[in-house]
Amino acid sequence: MSEEPRVGVFVCHCGLNIAGVIDVEEVTEYAKTLPNVVLAVHNRYICTAPGQAEIRTAIKEHKLNRVVVAACSPRLHESTFRRCITEIGLNPYVLEMANIREFSSWCHLSTPREATNEAKKIVKIAVAKARLLQALETIEFPVTNKALIIGGGIAGISAALDLADMGFKVYLVEKSESIGGHMAQLDKTFPTLDCSICIEGPKMVDVSRHPNIEIISYANILHVEGFVGNFRVKVRKNPRYVIADNCTGCGECRDVCPIEFPNKWDLNMGVRKAISLPFDQAVPLVYTINMDHCIECYKCVDVCGARQAINFDQQPEEIELNVGAIIVAIGFESYLPYTDHQYGYGKYDNVITALEFERLILAAGPTSGKVIRASDGEKPHSIVFIQCVGSRDVNKYEYCSGFCCMYTLKHAVMLKEKYKDDIQIYIIYTDMRSDFKGYEEFYNRAQKAGVHFVRVKLENRSVTEDPGTKNLIVHAETEGDQPVEIAAEMVVLANAAIPVQDAADLAKLLNIPIETDGFFVECQPKIRPSDTDIPGIFLAGACLGLKDIPYSVAQGSGAAAQASTILSRSTWIIEPFIAKVDEGICSGCKICKSVCDYNAVQIEKTHEKELAKVIDGLCRGCGTCSAACPTGAITMPLYTDAQVIAQVRAALEEVM
Amino acid sequence: MPMKLVKTESENELEVERILHAKRYSLTLDRNLCVGCEICKTICPREAIEIKIVPKVNGEKAKQPIIDVDEQKCQYCGICNTLCPFGALKVRVDGEHVISVVKTESFPQLIRDIEVDTTKCDLDCVECEKACPLEIIEVSVRTPDGKEVSDIAKSKKKNVSVHVDIKTDLCPSCRLCEMQCPEGAVRVRKMFHGVMKINQEKCPEGCQDCLDVCPITGALYLGDNEKVHVNELYCIYCGVCKLVCPEEEALELQRTSVHHTPVRSGAWNKALEKLTSTTEMTKELRAKGSMKARGSVEKRLAYKEVS
Ligand SMILES: Cc1cc2nc3c(=O)[nH]c(=O)nc-3n(C[C@H](O)[C@H](O)[C@H](O)COP(=O)(O)OP(=O)(O)OC[C@H]3O[C@@H](n4cnc5c(N)ncnc54)[C@H](O)[C@@H]3O)c2cc1C
Numbered sequence: 017m018s019e020e021p022r023v024g025v026f027v028c029h030c031g032l033n034i035a036g037v038i039d040v041e042e043v044t045e046y047a048k049t050l051p052n053v054v055l056a057v058h059n060r061y062i063c064t065a066p067g068q069a070e071i072r073t074a075i076k077e078h079k080l081n082r083v084v085v086a087a088c089s090p091r092l093h094e095s096t097f098r099r100c101i102t103e104i105g106l107n108p109y110v111l112e113m114a115n116i117r118e119f120s121s122w123c124h125l126s127t128p129r130e131a132t133n134e135a136k137k138i139v140k141i142a143v144a145k146a147r148l149l150q151a152l153e154t155i156e157f158p159v160t161n162k163a164l165i166i167g168g169g170i171a172g173i174s175a176a177l178d179l180a181d182m183g184f185k186v187y188l189v190e191k192s193e194s195i196g197g198h199m200a201q202l203d204k205t206f207p208t209l210d211c212s213i214c215i216e217g218p219k220m221v222d223v224s225r226h227p228n229i230e231i232i233s234y235a236n237i238l239h240v241e242g243f244v245g246n247f248r249v250k251v252r253k254n255p256r257y258v259i260a261d262n263c264t265g266c267g268e269c270r271d272v273c274p275i276e277f278p279n280k281w282d283l284n285m286g287v288r289k290a291i292s293l294p295f296d297q298a299v300p301l302v303y304t305i306n307m308d309h310c311i312e313c314y315k316c317v318d319v320c321g322a323r324q325a326i327n328f329d330q331q332p333e334e335i336e337l338n339v340g341a342i343i344v345a346i347g348f349e350s351y352l353p354y355t356d357h358q359y360g361y362g363k364y365d366n367v368i369t370a371l372e373f374e375r376l377i378l379a380a381g382p383t384s385g386k387v388i389r390a391s392d393g394e395k396p397h398s399i400v401f402i403q404c405v406g407s408r409d410v411n412k413y414e415y416c417s418g419f420c421c422m423y424t425l426k427h428a429v430m431l432k433e434k435y436k437d438d439i440q441i442y443i444i445y446t447d448m449r450s451d452f453k454g455y456e457e458f459y460n461r462a463q464k465a466g467v468h469f470v471r472v473k474l475e476n477r478s479v480t481e482d483p484g485t486k487n488l489i490v491h492a493e494t495e496g497d498q499p500v501e502i503a504a505e506m507v508v509l510a511n512a513a514i515p516v517q518d519a520a521d522l523a524k525l526l527n528i529p530i531e532t533d534g535f536f537v538e539c540q541p542k543i544r545p546s547d548t549d550i551p552g553i554f555l556a557g558a559c560l561g562l563k564d565i566p567y568s569v570a571q572g573s574g575a576a577a578q579a580s581t582i583l584s585r586s587t588w589i590i591e592p593f594i595a596k597v598d599e600g601i602c603s604g605c606k607i608c609k610s611v612c613d614y615n616a617v618q619i620e621k622t623h624e625k626e627l628a629k630v631i632d633g634l635c636r637g638c639g640t641c642s643a644a645c646p647t648g649a650i651t652m653p654l655y656t657d658a659q660v661i662a663q664v665r666a667a668l669e670e671v672m
Numbered sequence: 673m674p675m676k677l678v679k680t681e682s683e684n685e686l687e688v689e690r691i692l693h694a695k696r697y698s699l700t701l702d703r704n705l706c707v708g709c710e711i712c713k714t715i716c717p718r719e720a721i722e723i724k725i726v727p728k729v730n731g732e733k734a735k736q737p738i739i740d741v742d743e744q745k746c747q748y749c750g751i752c753n754t755l756c757p758f759g760a761l762k763v764r765v766d767g768e769h770v771i772s773v774v775k776t777e778s779f780p781q782l783i784r785d786i787e788v789d790t791t792k793c794d795l796d797c798v799e800c801e802k803a804c805p806l807e808i809i810e811v812s813v814r815t816p817d818g819k820e821v822s823d824i825a826k827s828k829k830k831n832v833s834v835h836v837d838i839k840t841d842l843c844p845s846c847r848l849c850e851m852q853c854p855e856g857a858v859r860v861r862k863m864f865h866g867v868m869k870i871n872q873e874k875c876p877e878g879c880q881d882c883l884d885v886c887p888i889t890g891a892l893y894l895g896d897n898e899k900v901h902v903n904e905l906y907c908i909y910c911g912v913c914k915l916v917c918p919e920e921e922a923l924e925l926q927r928t929s930v931h932h933t934p935v936r937s938g939a940w941n942k943a944l945e946k947l948t949s950t951t952e953m954t955k956e957l958r959a960k961g962s963m964k965a966r967g968s969v970e971k972r973l974a975y976k977e978v979s
Contacts, residue, residue: 274776275747278692284675285693290747311717311749313778314938352674365673372673372693382694390673390693 021147024080027058028087037121039132046136050143072104082146086114107151114142144666145659152592159245160340161583169197171557172345174572180228184583190233194298203378206426207458220299240525243633244552245340245588255330257305262325265301269316277309286382291316341552341579348558351406351512358478365391367507391486396505400490403445406512413512418562420510421449425462432465442468536560546575593637593654595630601649608641679743688743697748698764705760707887708737709910712752715943720745734881734916757844780932784840785861792857793834803852805889808839844908846888866909866927874922875899882913
């Protein structure tokens with residue numbers, strides 16, 4: 017746009033929000049005196065339909081080619097006015113907002129004179145920039161209408177099913193052999209005591225049968241590239257030594273396999289065969305040989321016979337996925353309190369964690385549902401549950417793990433209802449948290465069932481053992497410093513839930529931030545609870561803060577809905593705020609690359625030199641590279657050096 | 673309770689355990705039975721067994737090597753248990769002696785083939801008992817109701833018979849009893865076959881370390897030339913001699929076959945190959961005609977058949 021700038025200034029009263037303090041007449045008259053301003057008017061509400069119509073008419077009549085709207089914050093109405101001026105044929109980026117409401121009338125309520133002067137200055141600055149505005153083009157990218165979900169727990173499963181039902185292709189990448197996550201390890205779920213796998217199992221099967229979902233299990237994310245609508249993700253499928261397509265899941269190989277090894281799924285309390293499934297309801301129903309334990313007797317090969325599903329030569333396979341959106345739902349892990357010596361975990365046979373207890377009471381678990389002590393295989397007659405082990409501890413994990421109070425109530429109720437007066441249950445707690453639908457009622461149910469609740473301080477709790485009987489004594493102190501001692505034949509620890517070990521690595525691959533406590537960070541905790549800072553990458557479930565199943569399911573669906581707002585478009589438009597490199601000036605020093613937080617700068621080799629190149633889709637327009645560039649080769653199109661300097665000049669000149 | 677992998681050692685026993693909340697596995701090595709021969713180490717599919725040579729102290733006899741088991745690596749498959757010629761290793765699950773590879777027919781058992789025709793026995797002969805270097809034969813004279821007769825002279829006329837109790841599980845089939853029996857009542861078939869040679873030129877004069885550690889009396893002996901000679905009639909091809917021999921090429925030991933129960937198993941083929949040689953292993957495979965197993969082994973081991 018090389019023609020002479022013809023600036024129109026539109027001053028808004030915003031009812032009395034602006035005009036009640038600022039002399040809009042004076043501001044308008046002042047605007048008329050500024051260079052290149054050919055029109056200045058004021059209006060009660062410029063954002064209304066008649067207000068916008070006035071702008072369009074003025075543009076036409078006065079041949080305006082730059083527009084300044086002196087009104088509210090650009091966050092509120094910049095897009096409104098951009099749209100408005102395009103309707104009459106102007107480029108949307110020849111608009112500049114002068115925020116005289118938030119920056120002047122609202123903060124100088126009692127000093128109208130100063131407010132008016134300030135408003136004039138803000139208008140002057142805006143006009144100074146407007147004179148230099150250039151028409152810019154938005155950037156459009158095609159969108160790949162497929163989604164990647166990382167983590168096949170209940171949050172990932174919910175997200176996958178919702179997106180697939182909307183018609184999008186979904187890749188569900190799961191690190192372990194089966195999807196299901198923690199929920200598949202649980203016996204019953206609070207507060208309804210539904211059988212966990214009975215409600216999750218059918219969902220897992222739905223996932224495996226859904227024509228739009230491809231499960232990629234026993235796999236790791238290796239590399240992520242690209243940006244919203246256009247991610248390229250490299251995934252490694254680890255060898256199962258079983259050909260998935262040929263495996264019928266019959267289990268004959270498992271039956272003939274001579275080798276048993278500790279089953280991680282059972283938290284090493286029970287065993288599985290060297291060729292086996294982690295649990296009967298595993299999805300996909302494909303067996304895996306664990307080469308750390310196999311002795312290669314080939315009995316499985318023999319019995320598999322004509323099905324030929326076993327291949328000892330299978331190699332890891334790398335595949336590349338192209339997706340438009342990514343949902344991260346990698347859940348949590350459990351802190352094992354080996355180093356919290358006071359609880360005796362790892363030292364005393366009859367001290368276990370809550371998740372271990374969950375496997376113990378589960379009918380399909382390693383003891384077929386019998387709650388027995390490791391020391392003698394006997395059923396305990398008294399169990400003490402200790403809350404907040406590792407959680408709410410400034411020296412370990414400062415946060416509350418969220419679901420422990422409820423699962424402990426669940427364990428207590430299940431034991432009481434199963435063994436009645438044959439078992440005494442004590443819960444050593446500091447605060448009982450039961451703040452969700454039906455949870456307080458469940459707390460009452462536990463109290464009515466005869467569970468003993470003992471309120472103690474978080475500090476000075478410990479467990480000792482009688483080496484003869486292997487019985488335990490739990491020591492604690494009440495709020496009033498009275499010592500408490502409870503004898504128990506078994507102790508169950510509500511150990512902290514912690515971020516997944518490789519969460520930090522994944523965060524790095526995706527370039528999304530993690531909190532100091534290791535959980536992922538949502539972009540805005542209240543109104544954008546499943547967005548990350550990176551467009552197109554969303555979060556769900558316990559990986560961004562511990563939450564129970566209903567909340568994880570809801571968040572999975574929420575993230576799916578968010579992702580669908582991208583996947584449902586054929587193109588994704590970004591505003592032209594992204595950095596531009598002048599190849600003639602760039603010296604290839606790479607400083608820009610080193611300061612970019614979004615991996616948006618690449619160094620490209622031409623035959624003469626190395627040059628910085630900005631990947632449009634990744635650039636967030638923050639301007640850091642532009643500020644850091646020693647040769648001034650990088651321009652921010654919405655904030656060029658010339659524009660910014662003009663604004664600074666205008667700001668420093670006295671307003672007459 | 674989290675899983676525990678434990679190793680306990682005493683003078684007579686080494687035990688490794690895998691203790692889970694709901695199951696307990698153990699492997700015990702009876703040091704009194706173990707001769708340190710390396711067969712278990714050779715065939716362990718998880719390389720969980722190590723052997724330590726005991727350094728020789730000047731002026732003292734050479735000592736048998738010492739076995740160590742890595743509790744982190746042991747899978748309690750029981751292969752060592754089935755193949756130990758001396759019965760020194762035992763796998764238990766929840767206290768019960770269970771050899772899972774045998775139970776699932778994934779591995780053969782050694783055939784310890786010893787027959788004694790006690791009808792030929794002389795009532796006061798105990799030659800076999802005396803001959804057994806491992807002291808696992810007990811000869812007794814019993815009445816028909818099984819009572820042991822202490823004074824044979826007195827009861828000579830009565831209706832008594834000779835009983836020869838052999839702890840077959842612990843017998844490495846050296847044939848000493850067979851050879852010493854004056855009546856030809858004992859018949860022993862060897863478990864391991866092979867060739868054992870002592871290269872007299874390489875054998876250092878005055879050294880008899882191999883002889884010191886050999887568990888079978890008479891399998892090795894000192895010849896007139898002050899060097900050790902082998903009597904293959906008694907040799908069980910356990911190989912402990914080779915472990916302590918200071919001269920690399922002085923002792924040549926090559927097993928050729930193992931007497932075992934029939935089985936189709938990749939793990940066995942591999943074990944057999946390590947115990948004998950690729951040629952011998954292929955021979956056995958060919959004999960069995962199990963082409964498929966052979967194919968899979970060849971694929972795994974990536975070698976061409978040796979003709
Ligand atoms: C003892 C105990 C009892 C509980 N009882 C209840 C109850 O009764 N009711 C209730 O509502 N809640 C209960 N909870 C909480 C419940 O487990 C969680 O709310 C739920 O599991 C969260 O689901 P998720 O999908 O976010 O995470 P997870 O269940 O942890 O699933 C995450 C999945 O992601 C996978 N993954 C991890 N890292 C990667 C990676 N890098 N790449 C790919 N995949 C990865 C994991 O393998 C896993 O499959 C209990 C928790 C515990 C510890």
